[in-house]
Amino acid sequence: MSKFPEFKIDLDNFISELTTRLEHNNKRVEKLLKTPKKSYANFVKPLLMMEEYLDQFFTPLSHINAVNNSDKTQEVYSESIPIITEYSTKLSQNLDIYNAYKEIYKNEKESLNYEQNRVLELNIDHFELSGAHLDDKTKARLQEINIKTSELSNNFSQNLLDATNEYQYIIDDEKDVDGIPESDKENAKIEEDGVVKYKFTLQLPSYISYMTYGKNSIIREELYRAYVTRSPQNAAIIDELLALKDEMSKLLGFDNYAQYSIASKMAKNEKSVVDFLDKLAKNSKEQAQAELKELQAIAPAKLQSFDTAFYSEILKKKSYDIDEEEYRPYFEQQSVINGMFTFLDKLFGFKFKNVDEKLWNDKASSYDLYVDEKLTARLYFDLEARENKRGGAWMHNWQSHCNDEKGNEQLASAFIVCNFPSSSDTTPSLLRHDDIVTLFHEMGHTIHHLLSSVNENDVSGVNGVEWDAVEFPSQFLENFAYEPKVLKLFAKHYKTGEVLPDDMIEKLVKSKNFQSAMGMLRQLEFSTFDFKLHSNIYKGDEVQALLDSIREETSLIKAPEYNKFQNGFSHIFAGGYAAGYYSYKWAEVLSADAFYSVVDEGIFGSKTAKKYLDIVLKGGGSKSMEILFHELMNREPDTDKLLRLNGIK
Numbered sequence: 172m173s174k175f176p177e178f179k180i181d182l183d184n185f186i187s188e189l190t191t192r193l194e195h196n197n198k199r200v201e202k203l204l205k206t207p208k209k210s211y212a213n214f215v216k217p218l219l220m221m222e223e224y225l226d227q228f229f230t231p232l233s234h235i236n237a238v239n240n241s242d243k244t245q246e247v248y249s250e251s252i253p254i255i256t257e258y259s260t261k262l263s264q265n266l267d268i269y270n271a272y273k274e275i276y277k278n279e280k281e282s283l284n285y286e287q288n289r290v291l292e293l294n295i296d297h298f299e300l301s302g303a304h305l306d307d308k309t310k311a312r313l314q315e316i317n318i319k320t321s322e323l324s325n326n327f328s329q330n331l332l333d334a335t336n337e338y339q340y341i342i343d344d345e346k347d348v349d350g351i352p353e354s355d356k357e358n359a360k361i362e363e364d365g366v367v368k369y370k371f372t373l374q375l376p377s378y379i380s381y382m383t384y385g386k387n388s389i390i391r392e393e394l395y396r397a398y399v400t401r402s403p404q405n406a407a408i409i410d411e412l413l414a415l416k417d418e419m420s421k422l423l424g425f426d427n428y429a430q431y432s433i434a435s436k437m438a439k440n441e442k443s444v445v446d447f448l449d450k451l452a453k454n455s456k457e458q459a460q461a462e463l464k465e466l467q468a469i470a471p472a473k474l475q476s477f478d479t480a481f482y483s484e485i486l487k488k489k490s491y492d493i494d495e496e497e498y499r500p501y502f503e504q505q506s507v508i509n510g511m512f513t514f515l516d517k518l519f520g521f522k523f524k525n526v527d528e529k530l531w532n533d534k535a536s537s538y539d540l541y542v543d544e545k546l547t548a549r550l551y552f553d554l555e556a557r558e559n560k561r562g563g564a565w566m567h568n569w570q571s572h573c574n575d576e577k578g579n580e581q582l583a584s585a586f587i588v589c590n591f592p593s594s595s596d597t598t599p600s601l602l603r604h605d606d607i608v609t610l611f612h613e614m615g616h617t618i619h620h621l622l623s624s625v626n627e628n629d630v631s632g633v634n635g636v637e638w639d640a641v642e643f644p645s646q647f648l649e650n651f652a653y654e655p656k657v658l659k660l661f662a663k664h665y666k667t668g669e670v671l672p673d674d675m676i677e678k679l680v681k682s683k684n685f686q687s688a689m690g691m692l693r694q695l696e697f698s699t700f701d702f703k704l705h706s707n708i709y710k711g712d713e714v715q716a717l718l719d720s721i722r723e724e725t726s727l728i729k730a731p732e733y734n735k736f737q738n739g740f741s742h743i744f745a746g747g748y749a750a751g752y753y754s755y756k757w758a759e760v761l762s763a764d765a766f767y768s769v770v771d772e773g774i775f776g777s778k779t780a781k782k783y784l785d786i787v788l789k790g791g792g793s794k795s796m797e798i799l800f801h802e803l804m805n806r807e808p809d810t811d812k813l814l815r816l817n818g819i820k
């Protein structure tokens with residue numbers, strides 16, 4: 172019998188089967204809770220496997236809804252969401268389960284292995300971070316705060332969206348759109364009383380297009396001003412949100428929201444985050460100043476905030492003009508995939524073999540992963556863009572490696588979905604280099620999930636990995652897409668077989684680091700502002716004062732006073748990144764650090780690569796990434812490696 176389930180889904184009977192399963196699960200929970208002398212084996216394990224099987228049943232629906240979207244998939248999907256949400260909310264607030272976990276942890280801590288202890292610790296933390304264990308009055312207040320903050324976040328986004336949609340700038344002089352790429356110009360074109368005009372808006376593609384290519388600096392300033400003064404009413408929402416989050420954190424026993432946020436992350440304490448961001452900023456500043464000087468040199472007057480994108484584009488063209496079309500014949504999809512497999516085999520010693528099975532689309536394919544000839548996992552690819560498929564790229568895990576209740580090994584599986592140019596019988600799918608970076612990124616997540624040797628599904632593969640560390644394996648692998656040795660494994664002209672020439676590789680690498688120090692400072696400004704804002708109580712003008720004080724260090728061109736960037740910072744006020752924006756850079760350091768150890772050891776045959784497989788990939792979420800990283804490198808992460816990756820000396 173196959174180790175993997177057949178991919179199939181019965182949309183007509185999905186809801187009734189889901190309901191039946193949930194009823195069964197609810198009864199199972201009741202029964203489990205009545206078990207006398209609860210233990211990990213008779214209580215926790217069956218509960219976890221029950222959740223694993225439910226996920227396995229549900230994943231094909233969310234997958235198919237994303238890649239073969241239809242009225243029918245949407246209907247079934249939207250009908251199932253409230254049903255499953257109600258079920259999981261009830262489960263996550265079940266105090267009897269929480270108490271059972273605590274009891275089992277107390278009784279069996281010494282005899283359980285570290286994977287099982289980690290499962291218990293994370294689950295207990297999860298209950299406590301939501302306040303499920305507190306008295307009824309506090310719980311009621313927490314619930315009120317939750318409802319209020321999600322309402323406020325929603326208003327924040329809505330205000331921003333309205334402001335973005337309301338604005339337009341009409342250009343009626345043809346020379347003011349001179350230099351704008353044809354396709355963007357076409358999108359902006361409108362006709363009023365038989366006259367051709369151009370409409371620019373604050374929607375990102377339109378806004379960025381004018382800021383990057385628009386020659387008229389008066390129009391650029393006008394657009395910029397409109398952009399950075401959107402939704403002023405959000406200032407009041409920020410005050411309210413900050414106060415509520417602070418209150419919530421204190422009810423849960425933390426000093427402030429930043430402390431609450433990192434309680435479930437890899438970062439140990441607030442100081443470690445602040446010091447980390449400070450160090451990167453200090454080390455990037457000098458090079459950023461040099462980059463700005465280079466930019467200033469080609470501008471006719473002192474650079475303003477609304478000039479940088481425009482002159483940067485000119486400078487970039489002048490310094491590293493890269494023609495994507497010249498590269499694409501070297502990046503034929505199947506040759507890239509085969510090359511990536513060869514690379515993974517040479518680096519880690521595992522192999523992929525194509526599986527002959529019917530999937531949801533002719534362009535989808537599956538591969539079995541073998542480690543030392545042993546079947547280990549299955550990978551599904553759905554890489555080409557088509558109608559009714561959601562845009563973007565992602566990895567979606569299906570099964571997780573574990574031992575089930577009976578002690579049988581379950582193997583892992585996962586999907587990689589991308590939107591690459593489609594192939595036909597006559598034309599190959601030729602990728603851009605960015606696509607390859609994306610593929611390597613998603614493959615990094617995927618092998619993190621597939622190679623797990625953990626026996627507890629809840630902390631196996633990507634499950635249980637801290638939020639600020641989850642991008643470590645993806646960024647680690649993505650970095651190799653720029654390595655000449657790796658590129659040469661697959662970058663072969665699809666007609667002639669010629670390997671991508673060295674000078675073209677060099678240009679690619681150089682262009683990657685164009686203005687990287689300035690970019691770094693900008694990201695650090697966002698991260699530091701976010702983190703400090705949630706570390707104390709700020710309201711009204713204090714928010715702006717905090718931002719200004721950070722900009723002293725990070726902003727080389729002084730932002731005009733009217734710039735109220737914070738009123739549009741939806742990542743942290745409407746998107747779940749509050750006191751967590753630093754995570755991007757945090758994970759990048761881990762990945763850059765491990766990456767350079769492998770590179771400095773010559774890539775193939777690298778000892779660190781072997782350790783990375785044994786410790787990080789096999790370890791999954793079974794230990795904190797802080798511990799895994801230490802086991803890998805025998806030291807703390809080195810921020811200098813991120814600077815090196817960005818070409819910052």
Ligand SMILES: [Zn+2]
Binds near residue numbers: 612616642645
């Ligand atoms: Zn990712």
